Amino acid sequence: MKPLKFKFVYCLLVLSLTCFSQNKKSLLDSIIELRRLSNQSSLTNNQRVAAALRANELSKSSAHDTTYFKSDRNLSFVYLMTGNYDQFGESTLNNLELATKLNDSIAIGIANKNLGYYYYQIKEDNSTAYKYYLNALIYFDALSNLREQAEILTSIAAIQDDEKDYLGSEQNAIEALKILNSLDYYKDQYLDKYLVLNLLGIVSLKLGNYEESISYHNQAIELTKRLKNNYYLNLQSKNNLAITYRDKGDLETTLSIYRELLEETEVLKKDMSFYALVLENYAFTKFLYGNYEYKTLESDLKYALKIGDSIEDQYTILAVSIDLAKFYKANKKKDSALKYAKESYKISKDIPINDLYLESMLILANLTKGEESKSYLEEHIALSDSLLDRERKVRNKFARIKYGTDQLEAKNKQISKENLYLLILSIGLLLTAILVYLVISQRAKNRKLRLVQVQQKANEAIYNLLLGQQDKVDEARAKEKIRVSKELHDGVLGRLFGARLSLDVMNSKEGKEAVKTRANYIAQLKTIEEDIRKISHELNTDFVAGSGFIEILTELIETQSKAYGLGHEFKYDFDISWDLVPNKTKINMYRIIQESMQNIFKHAEAKTIKISISLEKNVICLDIIDDGIGFDTSKSKKGIGLKNMTSRAADCDGTITLSSQINQGSTINVKIPYLSETL
Amino acid sequence: MTDIKILMVDDHPIILEGYQNVLMAVKKENQTLHIDTANNCDTAVIMIERAAKARPYDVCFFDISLPASEDGRYTSGEDLALLAKKLLPATKIVILTMFNESFRIHNIIKEIEPDGFLIKSDLTSVELADAFHQIIKSPPYYSTTVNNFIKKTISSEIYVDDINRKILHLLSQGIKTRSLSEYIGLTTSAIEKRKKQLKLLFLVSDGKDETLLEEARQRGYL
Numbered sequence: 069m070k071p072l073k074f075k076f077v078y079c080l081l082v083l084s085l086t087c088f089s090q091n092k093k094s095l096l097d098s099i100i101e102l103r104r105l106s107n108q109s110s111l112t113n114n115q116r117v118a119a120a121l122r123a124n125e126l127s128k129s130s131a132h133d134t135t136y137f138k139s140d141r142n143l144s145f146v147y148l149m150t151g152n153y154d155q156f157g158e159s160t161l162n163n164l165e166l167a168t169k170l171n172d173s174i175a176i177g178i179a180n181k182n183l184g185y186y187y188y189q190i191k192e193d194n195s196t197a198y199k200y201y202l203n204a205l206i207y208f209d210a211l212s213n214l215r216e217q218a219e220i221l222t223s224i225a226a227i228q229d230d231e232k233d234y235l236g237s238e239q240n241a242i243e244a245l246k247i248l249n250s251l252d253y254y255k256d257q258y259l260d261k262y263l264v265l266n267l268l269g270i271v272s273l274k275l276g277n278y279e280e281s282i283s284y285h286n287q288a289i290e291l292t293k294r295l296k297n298n299y300y301l302n303l304q305s306k307n308n309l310a311i312t313y314r315d316k317g318d319l320e321t322t323l324s325i326y327r328e329l330l331e332e333t334e335v336l337k338k339d340m341s342f343y344a345l346v347l348e349n350y351a352f353t354k355f356l357y358g359n360y361e362y363k364t365l366e367s368d369l370k371y372a373l374k375i376g377d378s379i380e381d382q383y384t385i386l387a388v389s390i391d392l393a394k395f396y397k398a399n400k401k402k403d404s405a406l407k408y409a410k411e412s413y414k415i416s417k418d419i420p421i422n423d424l425y426l427e428s429m430l431i432l433a434n435l436t437k438g439e440e441s442k443s444y445l446e447e448h449i450a451l452s453d454s455l456l457d458r459e460r461k462v463r464n465k466f467a468r469i470k471y472g473t474d475q476l477e478a479k480n481k482q483i484s485k486e487n488l489y490l491l492i493l494s495i496g497l498l499l500t501a502i503l504v505y506l507v508i509s510q511r512a513k514n515r516k517l518r519l520v521q522v523q524q525k526a527n528e529a530i531y532n533l534l535l536g537q538q539d540k541v542d543e544a545r546a547k548e549k550i551r552v553s554k555e556l557h558d559g560v561l562g563r564l565f566g567a568r569l570s571l572d573v574m575n576s577k578e579g580k581e582a583v584k585t586r587a588n589y590i591a592q593l594k595t596i597e598e599d600i601r602k603i604s605h606e607l608n609t610d611f612v613a614g615s616g617f618i619e620i621l622t623e624l625i626e627t628q629s630k631a632y633g634l635g636h637e638f639k640y641d642f643d644i645s646w647d648l649v650p651n652k653t654k655i656n657m658y659r660i661i662q663e664s665m666q667n668i669f670k671h672a673e674a675k676t677i678k679i680s681i682s683l684e685k686n687v688i689c690l691d692i693i694d695d696g697i698g699f700d701t702s703k704s705k706k707g708i709g710l711k712n713m714t715s716r717a718a719d720c721d722g723t724i725t726l727s728s729q730i731n732q733g734s735t736i737n738v739k740i741p742y743l744s745e746t747l
Numbered sequence: 748m749t750d751i752k753i754l755m756v757d758d759h760p761i762i763l764e765g766y767q768n769v770l771m772a773v774k775k776e777n778q779t780l781h782i783d784t785a786n787n788c789d790t791a792v793i794m795i796e797r798a799a800k801a802r803p804y805d806v807c808f809f810d811i812s813l814p815a816s817e818d819g820r821y822t823s824g825e826d827l828a829l830l831a832k833k834l835l836p837a838t839k840i841v842i843l844t845m846f847n848e849s850f851r852i853h854n855i856i857k858e859i860e861p862d863g864f865l866i867k868s869d870l871t872s873v874e875l876a877d878a879f880h881q882i883i884k885s886p887p888y889y890s891t892t893v894n895n896f897i898k899k900t901i902s903s904e905i906y907v908d909d910i911n912r913k914i915l916h917l918l919s920q921g922i923k924t925r926s927l928s929e930y931i932g933l934t935t936s937a938i939e940k941r942k943k944q945l946k947l948l949f950l951v952s953d954g955k956d957e958t959l960l961e962e963a964r965q966r967g968y969l
Contacts, residue, residue: 561867562759565765566760570764573773575872
């Protein structure tokens with residue numbers, strides 16, 4: 069039963085797994101489909117948001133971080149597009165969290181930037197926006213994404229302008245401009261550049277740098293010619309330029325610019341508040357210029373005010389009201405002036421445009437008398453003080469935020485520095501390890517080489533010994549030759565000569581005496597003959613042949629035994645003709661005997677050693693037997709000596725066997741082929 | 748009647764016997780031979796010294812290879828011949844030797860200038876008899892082999908000094924160059940130099956010892 073149950077469970081598991089993977093696949097498809105739907109502008113906003121939300125939910129349930137993140141980003145984008153700004157902010161915050169979790173630096177940068185946008189444009193919380201923009205800047209700086217950097221720097225500069233940090237704003241704007249100039253052309257480059265230039269123009273004016281401001285505005289105007297739908301921007305920049313000239317005091321240029329602007333009334337009328345602003349500015353400039361017609365100017369200003377009223381643009385109304393107050397005040401219409409001053413004071417209190425608020429208070433203080441004037445003045449002082457204080461506080465806050473991010477940056481740098489040190493350290497360690505390894509292996513190689521050298525030297529020594537022995541044999545042969553030659557020469561030849569001479573003389577003689585003497589010499593010849601035979605026989609037996617190697621071995625065994633104080637026995641087979649055995653074999657046999665005698669002396673505590681060399685079925689058998697303490701062959705490790713002996717035996721195609729028992733001595737048996745089969 | 752006093756030195760009694768047999772057989776009727784024999788240097792020296800005090804020998808026959816004297820002063824017939832020349836200036840010296848190498852011949856002629864020089868291998872009883880008579884009457888008498896050798900060396904223009912001759916001789920005996928210094932009082936390098944010189948003299952182009960020996964043999968230096 070049991071195995072069956074298991075099988076069933078297994079089947080179920082496999083089934084569910086396949087289902088799961090299929091589900092997963094279809095899930096992903098549907099998420100992608102929903103995302104696509106959410107971006108279709110043909111659908112209503114609610115439908116789009118619903119699709120994006122659904123995609124987001126599904127993604128969240130998929131437990132796949134990247135998918136969830138993408139869906140979430142899509143959702144926030146859809147919120148932004150459909151005007152759900154609050155949700156946009158929330159969703160973007162969530163997005164930032166996810167991106168941080170995924171450690172996706174591009175996504176983190178974008179989320180920070182979006183949040184900056186959200187807080188600046190929608191929440192109008194400049195310091196929070198500033199914080200997010202700075203964070204985004206750090207990420208894009210690290211990513212070397214220059215375009216995003218420029219965009220963010222522009223936004224930061226705008227925030228700083230708002231908060232009257234003109235110097236900081238100018239600095240960042242110039243930085244952004246530099247980056248934009250260094251970039252290759254892209255789609256919105258001119259627009260981005262225009263925005264920066266326009267901002268720089270405004271900021272420069274506020275810093276009192278009129279010439280620079282004029283130059284920036286002119287550049288901006290120049291740039292508008294390359295932009296699509298540029299007209300409005302062109303006019304706006306011209307207005308800005310005009311204001312700069314006005315503040316500079318060049319009223320004539322200001323007026324000419326306004327006249328030029330007002331030629332485009334049709335275009336201006338598309339944005340009535342701007343149209344009203346232009347009218348107001350033109351009129352007020354004329355007022356400042358003097359030499360105006362009271363009626364015309366009054367009607368101009370009133371017209372602007374009327375437009376402001378009709379579109380309920382508080383700012384326009386406020387601006388025109390202050391103008392009118394100043395206008396009436398200058399023309400000694402105190403009541404009218406006071407009326408408009410009070411009007412502007414009221415409006416500017418509602419919409420906090422502090423500059424105008426302060427201005428209106430100053431005018432009121434001027435127009436009123438006594439306690440009333442004094443109270444306006446005091447209010448003015450209090451407000452400007454608090455404004456200054458606030459400005460200072462905001463700037464401090466910015467500095468703190470920047471300091472915080474700077475600290476973060478410094479920390480990052482520190483970490484990357486530490487990482488670098490760590491890298492260098494590990495590389496150093498690695499190199500050291502490699503070096504050590506190389507040195508060790510080199511040394512091992514050297515040691516091996518030295519060992520081989522020592523071996524070779526030993527072989528050479530034995531070879532020389534063999535050669536020396538050969539020389540001895542040769543010498544002995546030569547001596548024997550000389551001896552035989554001498555024996556022949558001095559002994560045999562001389563006697564032969566004597567006998568010949570005598571026989572020669574006897575030759576002619578006759579008689580018994582002569583015959584006897586001749587017989588005597590003939591007998592002499594016989595003995596000489598015998599002698600020659602003897603010499604010939606001696607010549608025939610090669611008295612030195614083949615004895616060389618055995619002699620060397622005998623000498624080795626004798627001297628070693630004597631040195632070690634061992635008794636020895638050496639038996640060998642006369643049938644082996646050592647001349648036919650290769651020198652290599654002889655050298656190896658010599659070394660094996662030498663090595664094993666050394667080992668026996670060192671370890672075996674033996675009394676006698678028996679060495680025998682015999683020939684069995686064309687195999688040279690070398691046996692080295694001792695009567696020492698023996699050892700356990702299974703336990704003892706192979707020493708260098710034994711390894712050497714094995715390799716030596718193998719070198720001449722032989723085998724070596726070692727047998728031993730505790731307290732029963734040991735036997736080394738080496739078998740080496742005598743003559744190769746082909747011989 | 749003339750009495751002729753003779754000393755014969757040879758280590759083989761049978762040779763002495765042979766000489767005696769020949770001389771006795773071929774002597775002239777008016778000649779009486781008084782023959783002393785010696786088997787070794789010691790005996791020979793005693794006899795020469797004795798003769799110097801009494802009546803000197805008329806003729807001395809010396810073999811070259813002889814058992815040396817016990818004090819080592821006399822090692823061969825050459826030494827004996829030199830002694831005889833000194834002690835018995837009038838005595839006629841005859842060298843009888845088995846050696847027929849030109850080196851030996853050259854040395855003997857140069858050092859001893861014997862009155863008779865016979866090589867045993869080509870000696871017959873007739874030649875010995877002729878030699879004996881001529882030496883008594885009008886020395887010198889050199890055997891054919893010796894004469895041939897003298898002819899050869901005179902006709903050859905190459906001058907080979909004694910040491911070089913010895914080197915050639917030893918080489919022809921099969922002695923190796925590196926053992927030559929044991930036989931000649933020279934260093935191996937000096938011997939090598941001499942060998943090089945010899946090879947130049949004998950126009951040996953391939954530098955082989957064998958060729959050198961062959962050339963020397965042809966020109967009668969061996």
